[in-house]
Amino acid sequence: MKKGDIVKGRITSIKPYGAFVKINETVDGLIHISEISDGFVRSIEDYLKVGELIDLEIISISKDNKLSLSYRTQNKNGRKKKELIDLTHGFEPLQEKLDDWIQEYNKKR
Numbered sequence: 001m002k003k004g005d006i007v008k009g010r011i012t013s014i015k016p017y018g019a020f021v022k023i024n025e026t027v028d029g030l031i032h033i034s035e036i037s038d039g040f041v042r043s044i045e046d047y048l049k050v051g052e053l054i055d056l057e058i059i060s061i062s063k064d065n066k067l068s069l070s071y072r073t074q075n076k077n078g079r080k081k082k083e084l085i086d087l088t089h090g091f092e093p094l095q096e097k098l099d100d101w102i103q104e105y106n107k108k109r
Contacts, residue, residue: 001023001027001058001061001067002058002061003058003059003060003061004057004058005057005058006055006056006057006058006074007023007055007056007057007058007067007069008023008053008054008055008056009021009022009023009029009053009054009056009069010022010051010052010053010054011048011049011050011051011052011054012028012050013050014044014045014048014050015044016033016044017032017033018030018031018032018033018035018036018044019031019036019044019048019071021054021056021067021069023067026065027065027066027067028066028067029056029058029066029067029068029069030066030067030068030069031048031056031069031070031071032068035059035068035069035070035071035072035073036048036071036072037071037072038072038076047071048071054071054074054075055074055075056069056070056071056074057069057070057073057074
């Protein structure tokens with residue numbers, strides 16, 4: 001293994017600063033939170049789960065064979081998907097409550 005290689009790794013634990021990964025029986029690594037996504041990462045759990053097998057790029061290798069890894073270079077679509085909200089009612093609920101709110105306001109005056 002060398003810098004720039006693409007490897008598969010299994011997430012073993014997640015901490016606020018990064019995710020620990022097992023590459024094989026003798027090699028472990030860390031994905032620092034800054035290497036999770038190009039955007040702001042509030043929670044690593046929004047992107048990764050313990051036990052998940054993922055593709056990673058090796059950024060560096062320490063003398064004791066620990067890897068610094070990047071998830072974002074191999075997972076450009078790794079950003080958390082935004083939830084789509086279906087607004088089927090539009091302003092109807094507001095319109096229904098508006099008269100009640102006006103009456104309540106006038107009572108307080």
